[in-house]
Every structure is written in C-alpha cells, then in structure tokens.
Amino acid sequence: MRIVIRGGRLIDPAHHVDTVTDLFIAEGRIAGIGRPPDGFAVDRMIDARDRIVCPGLIDLCARLREPGQEHKATIASEARAAAAAGITTLVCPPDTDPVIDEPSVVELIRRRSQAAGQARVLALGALTHQLRGERLAEMAALEEAGCIGVSDGGRPLVNTLVLRRALEYAATFDLTVFLTPLDPWLGHGVAHEGRVATRMGLPGIPAAAETGILARDLELVRDIGVRVHFGRLSCARSVDLIARAQAEGLPVTADVAMHHLHLTEVDLAGFDSQCHVRPPLRGSRDRDALRAGLASGVLGALCSDHQPHEPDAKQAPFGDTEPGISGLDTLLALSLRLARDEALPLATVLERLTYGPARILGMDGGHLGVGAPADACIFDPEIDWRVTADVLRSRGQNSPFLNWELQGRVTHTLLAGQIVYEREDNELPHSGRSATVTV
C-alpha cells in the first residue's frame, strides 16, 4: 500500500528534521519526503495537519507476560496497546516462564507477535541458564534464533565470576548485554531508603544497592570491552557513574523508566501500591538528575518499564503487592509532559524514544530517512485526556497516573508501512482539543 502523510509536522531527530512536510511511503519503507518519488500513486492519504509525525516509538523494556503469566496480559493484548500508543517496537526481557534461554521460546514469541501483527517484538535472551546466575545460557543459539541481545532479566548476577564469564562469552558473539543493576541483598526492601520510608516504616532500598553493582559492572566492562546497556537507573549517582564511564570511552549506554522522571518517594503517601516499583521511586534530586541525564544523552533512552498486572496483584498492603507499572498507554503523553515542563526539548524527548533506543539495539529504525522502515507515529499534541481505566488499552490497569490530565494522543500508527492503529474520534469521552496549550 502506498500512503502519503500530508501536511504534518515531521520531527525526525536522527536527521535533525523538524518541519511541516509530506511523507511518502511505499513497500513498507519511506519512499520520499516533501515530494513523491517518480510514479508514486497514492492508495491512502492521511491528513496530518496540526499533528506531529515522528518515528514509531521503541520501548526498551516491556513485559508482555507471555509465555507464563497470561492472566496478567498476552503478547496480543499488549501489542494492541502498543499500537494505540504509537509504539512500534517492544523489547521483551527474558524473565518469562519458561525463561527465554532456548530458541523454542524465542520462536514462540515471534509467532505470537507475528500473529498479533501490531508491533515488532524483540526478545532478549537470558544471560544464564534459567536466569539463575550459575551456568551460561546458549547465547550463540539465542542470537541465531533472533534475540537482539542478552540480559539478566531483572535478576542481577550475584556471582561476579559468572558475570565476568557471561560478559566475555557475550562479547565473543558481539552481543549487547542488558543489565539491571540492583544488589539483591541491599535491594531487599520495597521503598527508597530515605525519610519517607523511615516515616512509613517501609523496608528501604538504599541508592548504594544500585550504584554498588553498577560500579562493579563498569569495572568488568573496562576489562572486557563488552557492550553493556544498563536499564532503569534510578539514582543521581548512577547518572554520574555512567557519564564518567562514557567519558572514558567505555561502550556503555543506559535508560530510565518514565515513572522515575515524574514520581518520587513522596508519591508513596497513603501506601499507594501503584507506586510500588523496582528500583523504587527515589528523591526529587534523583528525579532531577535523571531528567538532566536524559537531556544530556548520558541516558540514551526512555522506556515504559511496562509491567501489566491483574488487579489482585496490587490489592494488598504495600509490601505484599507485586512491583511494577503498566506503562505503554501513557508513554507518549508523559514524554510530551516532560517537554511541556521544559525538562528537555521536544525533539530530544522524541529522540530518546526512537533513534536513541534504536542505536542501543543496533537496529535499522527509529528514524524516517528515505529507505528506512516505515514505522511511524502520528499524534495530536493538543488533545487533552484524562487517564482512566476505561481508556487504557493494556490489559494491566495498574497505573499511578490514573486521573492525571495529560495532553497528546496518537491518531495513527504505522508498522512497516501498514496502518496498525487509527484513532476513532468519538473514542475518548473525556477528551477535547485545547486551543491554548502548545508543545
């Protein structure tokens, strides 16, 4: 199908483009910008006036809960939610059940996501067998099966010798290793160790639980030279450690989860289990440093850290609830809020959601240059909407952002040149265009 996206404000951070123009798509790729390629016959015109056209979002961490926890969500349910949120690529960590430590699981995920047909789902393979941190996983086989990298799956390795060997082995096959630094012993609590946890009597997780492991891992990277991506950093000091390592030329990148840019430990008031996350929400100084790190590029990507849950998982006293936030639905609008808060420019925010993660993954995508895969997101930045359970597309409705008033709604999502989502105008009962607010 040949599509023209007419009159939108094209923001393509990879090419420093921010201009009102037309975008021509043919055979699943960008065929022309501004003027059509020779002989282009339009099958479908999308009117994008007053809208922003950007590359489809790439989410570096989304738990889809399949296989193993289909009572929480499925690949199909979450791919549908992703499409409605302008997200075209989802990276799925290996802590599924069974664990992604053998090709058959990768194959299952591929088949399910192809059947859903609404988002690219990229699997991260396990670094160790069963993610137990004892024996290496068959990383070469996982790579052949299509894994885009290997990961600790949110279960940091305690045994430093096994970690060192896993990093060396991954480097052998030029695989990027995705790690989540959190000391399992120091990380035993449920809230940031600070004044709020002290007051509420919640067992704390000190910043050193993250920075200690991060410093150790960086020393191993220095010896081995392996490419490592650190996911979901939560502390100001972690941003410093990454910045210093990058300045020294170590091949390391990092990301931050959306909720760590908007919420702090103070939001735990009233023991709100929707704010139970790992790593925990930290202080406002940490939040500000994470925003600054994202602006400077030390943190190269912004992700949802999507963890959909069934309602029961959050219906218990704080410490008995499962950590995690359902984040796909609010990813774009909360990003736009960062731009409105002037935490960082709009083009930079979009870069951290598109080209930034694409580079971390080493994939061709995240940009809209001629010849690139036509994964695109079209959104109206002025649509006001209120986050309510009935507008969330994810099966998980566990969001601390419920009842927040946000701006910006996706109108179309294109995946490899196919329209996988198109917003119907009467869909949002609470929405309305506001004429005054601009991004």
Added chain:
Amino acid sequence: MSTADIQLDRQGRLLHFLTVEGLSHRHLTEILDTAESLRGVAERRVKKLPTLHGKTVVNLFFEASTRTRTTFELAAKRLSADVLTLNIAQSSTVKGETLLDTLQNIEAMQCDMFVVRHQQSGAAEFIARRVKPHIAVLNAGDGRHAHPTQGMLDAFTIRRHKPDFRNLEVAIVGDILHSRVARSLIHALNILGAADIRVIAPRTLLPIDVENLGVRVFLDPREGLRGVDAVVMLRLQKERMEGALLPTEQEFFRRYGLTEERLALAKPDAIVMHPGPINRGVEIDSRVADGPRSVILEQVTNGIAVRMAIMSITLGNHARPAGENA
C-alpha cells in the same frame, strides 16, 4: 490521600485510629482525658460500662500477639461489646485466601469495629480504605509503621507521672529501626509538645534520616540518658542477630542494656518503661525492670483504659450523623 486524612471525617473527628502522625494536640488530649476518666472502671465492683453495648468488635490478628490482643479484648468487653478474636496467622491466609477476601467475609458478619495487627506496614490503612463506612478500624500494629494505641498508652503513662510536657525529656533506647512503638510514641510526644525526644541505638538499629521524625540521635547511652525524665526500652528480637544487625545479645546488653548504673544518669525521679514483653538481661536488667522506677506493669493497666477511650471515641463518631459536631 495521606493516612492522616483517611482516619478523620470532614469535621476532623477520628473515625479510625491508624496512626498518631498528623493528629492534633486536641485529638490526643481528648484520648488522654477520656482514658483518665475510664481508668476508674477497673476498680469498680462491676467493671463494665454500657458504651458499646450491642456492638461487635473483631480482633483481626495476622501476627501473633498475646498482650495487645488481650488488652484490646478486655477493653472491648469492659465497654460491653461482643468480641470476636481471629488469629488469622494460622488460618485462612495460609489457605491462600487474600486479605481482601478475609475482610469481606468478616464484614459480612455485620461487625462495627476491626482491630487489626499485621506484619506489613500500611495494612490497617489498606483495610480502612476498603471497609463499609460504618466500621471503625483500629491499628494494633502494622509492620514497622505504627502502633498508635501503644504510643498513646505510653504518653498516658508519662503524663500521669510527668504532667508538664513542656519540660519533658524522653529517651527511647534500642531497636528503633524495626519499631512501630517508637514511631508512634515519637509522633505523640512531638504533638504533645515534649521538650526533647532522644533515640539511643547503634547505627544498625537506626532508620535513615530518623532526625526527621523530630528526635535527637545518640549512639552512646551515657550521653543520651543524661537528665531524662523517662526511659523507654524497646524489645530486641532474636532475629536481629541473624540479620547481622548485632553481634550478640550480650554485647548489646553491655553497651545499651538498662542497668542501675545507667539509669542513675537520668533524673532521680525518672520512670522506666517498656512495651513488653521484656527480655531480661538483653535490653533491661531485672533489677531495673522490677525496681521502684519501673512503670512497666502500670503501662499494661493503662493500655486497657486508653484502648477503651479510643474505642468509644471512634465508634461514637461513627454513630453521630455526618455534619453534627461533637
């Protein structure tokens, strides 16, 4: 919405008693004064008041307890309520029933008050947010967060011996980190205007930024105990040794245990308190625990009056139609 907000109605009256934090001097004084007037009931021939006649109080104990549970039971019975005690630690939650299921089942039995003890911080508030509006929830201890009736009975006991809070200096000694008793007492004393609240413990038993609660920190009891009016010793759990928080009970006693020599640093008329049950020779010497300055058993007696007071106040506020002032 914060915990302080949910336990009050729109007129600022207590509907639940979940935490001392955020309450006013007026709330606390009302509780203490009511407790004072109820203290005499136990000395009567008929130890009963009709206040809660026809009401049903359910003790929901998700964590083992003897003393607290018993005093809550007695308090409810002396107010003529029907009392049911459920030790859920051993029953339904073990069978996989969720807290919410348990709650709804008991609610269906038409109760008026839940007294809740649970190992998780925030559990009583979790329940208070979900019960039917006519039910009052009293927190009998949630994780490390709060044990507000204990905090109030401690404040009550102190007030009986040292009525002038403006000059009051109190030292709380021991495992502050895990102690809901310490947190509730600290809040109560601050609201009542105590002059100086000190916590004394090794660094491993102090929560981070504890000064923020409005206390002064002392690592050395020889400094911290100097000149205080009341010494509150906290119970030291045996698990603390396994968690590498302390080397041995013996070393803790040598450095922090309340002996007659250490107590001599306090004011000559200083009182010695302990929420119980006490570990003799671990946090407190028997001679001090059983000595003339000890008010530990008086605390137990006072606990009944304070709990009666809180029960009558909260259920009384529930009975009053909305909008009517006390």
